[in-house]
Amino acid sequence: xxxxxxxSLVRTKMLQARFSPIEYEMIRSKAEDTGLSLxxxxxxxxxxxxxxxxxxxxxxxxxxxxxxxxRIGNNINQLAKATNTxxxxxxxxxxxxxxxxxxxxxxxxxQQEIANTFIEESDEETDDWQPx
Numbered sequence: 001x002x003x004x005x006x007x008s009l010v011r012t013k014m015l016q017a018r019f020s021p022i023e024y025e026m027i028r029s030k031a032e033d034t035g036l037s038l039x040x041x042x043x044x045x046x047x048x049x050x051x052x053x054x055x056x057x058x059x060x061x062x063x064x065x066x067x068x069x070x071r072i073g074n075n076i077n078q079l080a081k082a083t084n085t086x087x088x089x090x091x092x093x094x095x096x097x098x099x100x101x102x103x104x105x106x107x108x109x110x111q112q113e114i115a116n117t118f119i120e121e122s123d124e125e126t127d128d129w130q131p132x
Contacts, residue, residue, distance in 0.1 A: 079094065
């Protein structure tokens with residue numbers, strides 16, 4: 001059975017408004033920050049619907065550090081796999097399983113610290129812009 005579409009939800013009417021270059025750039029920037037199109041942001045503001053908060057942004061250094069920690073984690077996982085395979089084959093392992101576990105825990109701790117730092121930084125940044 002085909003779905004019945006509601007005619008009241010089809011958008012056929014259009015409004016036009018003029019903005020100064022600065023106003024337009026502010027609106028465009030807000031739409032980009034929230035991940036909404038200009039039309040969707042405008043509808044939400046005009047109809048007093050909630051606007052989602054901007055997605056979190058990582059600083060360049062933080063992002064590079066986080067990515068490098070991920071690469072290190074991949075290397076540790078590969079070394080752990082080789083160690084486990086060697087143990088199963090009754091060969092001397094290339095690394096101590098205990099040491100690998102300790103490295104992995106340190107790596108996870110570093111990643112968690114970076115994530116916590118990022119959350120604290122983003123909490124300090126507030127945007128007081130609200131639709132009139």
